[in-house]
Amino acid sequence: MKIIIVGAGPAGIITGLRLLEKGISPLILEKRAQIESTACAEGCDAYSLKKIPFDSSPYISKVIKGVKFFFPKNSCLSYHIEGVVLERDEWLKEMAKEFVKRGGKLRTNARVSAIDEKNVFLSNGEKMEYERLIGADGPFSIVRKYMGIKQKIVSGVQYKIKYNTSDMHYLHFYFDKRFSFYYSWIFPKKNVLNVGLAGKFKQLDNFLDTFGLNKKNILKKEAGAIPISGVPDRIIKRNIALIGDAASMTNPLSGGGLSPIIHASSILSNYIYDLKEYEREIKHHPIANPALLKAKNVLFNLTNEELTAIGKLFDGKIFGFFTLLKYPFLIPKIWLLRKGVVLAMKWGW
Numbered sequence: 001m002k003i004i005i006v007g008a009g010p011a012g013i014i015t016g017l018r019l020l021e022k023g024i025s026p027l028i029l030e031k032r033a034q035i036e037s038t039a040c041a042e043g044c045d046a047y048s049l050k051k052i053p054f055d056s057s058p059y060i061s062k063v064i065k066g067v068k069f070f071f072p073k074n075s076c077l078s079y080h081i082e083g084v085v086l087e088r089d090e091w092l093k094e095m096a097k098e099f100v101k102r103g104g105k106l107r108t109n110a111r112v113s114a115i116d117e118k119n120v121f122l123s124n125g126e127k128m129e130y131e132r133l134i135g136a137d138g139p140f141s142i143v144r145k146y147m148g149i150k151q152k153i154v155s156g157v158q159y160k161i162k163y164n165t166s167d168m169h170y171l172h173f174y175f176d177k178r179f180s181f182y183y184s185w186i187f188p189k190k191n192v193l194n195v196g197l198a199g200k201f202k203q204l205d206n207f208l209d210t211f212g213l214n215k216k217n218i219l220k221k222e223a224g225a226i227p228i229s230g231v232p233d234r235i236i237k238r239n240i241a242l243i244g245d246a247a248s249m250t251n252p253l254s255g256g257g258l259s260p261i262i263h264a265s266s267i268l269s270n271y272i273y274d275l276k277e278y279e280r281e282i283k284h285h286p287i288a289n290p291a292l293l294k295a296k297n298v299l300f301n302l303t304n305e306e307l308t309a310i311g312k313l314f315d316g317k318i319f320g321f322f323t324l325l326k327y328p329f330l331i332p333k334i335w336l337l338r339k340g341v342v343l344a345m346k347w348g349w
C-alpha cells in the first residue's frame with residue numbers, strides 16, 4: 001500500500017517508525033531542507049516516551065522529578081511524576097535516521113502544495129499517488145485545510161538561556177495573568193533553561209526581568225503555534241488521516257503535544273487499513289477527553305485574584321474539603337481544573 005506522510009516532525013517520524021514495525025514502509029515528505037525541531041520547551045513524561053519504538057535515552061538532556069505550579073504571591077503546588085527534558089532537535093534527527101535505516105523513505109525539500117482525492121502535488125510540480133495520506137504537517141497543516149477542518153491556535157514564545165541548572169529538578173509552570181493569559185514556563189535542561197509563555201516576546205521580557213534572568217545569556221529566540229481547540233470530531237476523510245498538531249492533538253490544558261502523538265501513532269498504525277476505527281479510538285482516548293478542554297477554558301478565564309486564592313488553598317497544605325469551603329465560588333472551577341490535571345498527569349503533559 002502506498003502511504004504518504006506529510007511532515008517529518010515528531011508525529012510524522014514516530015508514525016513512520018510504528019508503521020515499519022507493522023511491515024509497512026511509508027514515504028515521508030518534508031518541506032524543509034533538513035530535519036529540525038520546531039519551537040518546543042522539550043518536556044515529555046517518561047511513561048509516554050518509553051512507548052516509542054526507538055531508544056530516546058541518549059537524547060534526554062535532564063531527568064525531571066515532577067512539576068511545580070506557581071501562583072501569584074509565590075504559592076506553589078508540587079506534583080511528583082517522572083519526566084524528561086529532551087534535546088529535541090538531536091532526538092528528531094536521530095529518529096529520522098533510524099526510520100531510513102529500518103527501510104522507510106524520507107524526502108526533504110518536498111513541500112506538498114496541493115492535494116486531490118488520489119494525489120499530492122509538490123511545489124516543484126511533481127505528482128505522487130497515494131492510497132493512504134497522513135497529515136502530520138503541524139499546526140498550519142495543508143492536509144487539514146484540504147479536509148476543511150478548522151482549529152484554534154495561540155502563539156508560544158521562548159528563549160533558550162544559558163544557566164547552571166544543576167540543582168533544578170522540576171518543570172516550573174507559572175499561572176499569573178501579569179505575564180500570560182495561559183501560563184509561563186521554566187524547564188531546565190543541562191546548563192540551559194527553556195523559558196517561555198503563551199503570548200508575545202514583550203511579555204516574556206517582562207517575565208525575565210521579574211525573575212532576574214539575564215537577557216545577555218539568551219542563546220536562542222524561538223516562536224511557534226500551539227493548537228488549543230482539542231481534538232475535533234473529524235480527523236479522517238476517506239483515505240486521509242490527521243495526527244499531531246495537524247489534528248489539534250496538543251493537550252489543550254498543558255499545551256504538550258509529544259505525549260498525545262506517541263499514543264495516537266500507536267492507534268493509527270494499528271488501524272491504517274480502517275481509518276474510521278482510528279478516529280473512533282482517538283475520540284474515546286483520554287488524549288481527546290473533553291475534560292481537558294473544559295479545564296483549559298476555566299484556566300483562561302481565571303482572574304489573578306482567583307489564581308491567588310487557589311494558590312493559597314494548596315500552598316504547602318494538605319488539600320481538604322473544609323479549606324475549600326472558605327472559597328465556595330471556586331469549587332466548580334477547581335473541580336474542573338483538577339479533572340484536567342489528573343488526566344494530563346496520567347496521559348502526558
Ligand SMILES: Cc1cc2nc3c(=O)[nH]c(=O)nc-3n(C[C@H](O)[C@H](O)[C@H](O)COP(=O)(O)OP(=O)(O)OC[C@H]3O[C@@H](n4cnc5c(N)ncnc54)[C@H](O)[C@@H]3O)c2cc1C
Nearest residue numbers: 007009010011031041042043112138156224244245257258
Ligand atoms: C513554544 C512551544 C513550546 C512547546 N513545548 C512543548 C513541550 O515542552 N512538550 C510538548 O510535549 N509539546 C510542546 N509543544 C508542542 C509540540 O512542540 C508540538 O505539539 C509538536 O511539535 C507537534 O509535532 P508535529 O509533528 O505534529 O508538528 P511539527 O513539529 O510542527 O512538525 C510538522 C512538520 O511538517 C512539516 N511540514 C509542514 N507543512 C508541510 C508541507 N506542506 N509539506 C511538507 N512538510 C510540511 C514541517 O516542516 C515540520 O517539519 C510546544 C509548542 C510550542 C510552540
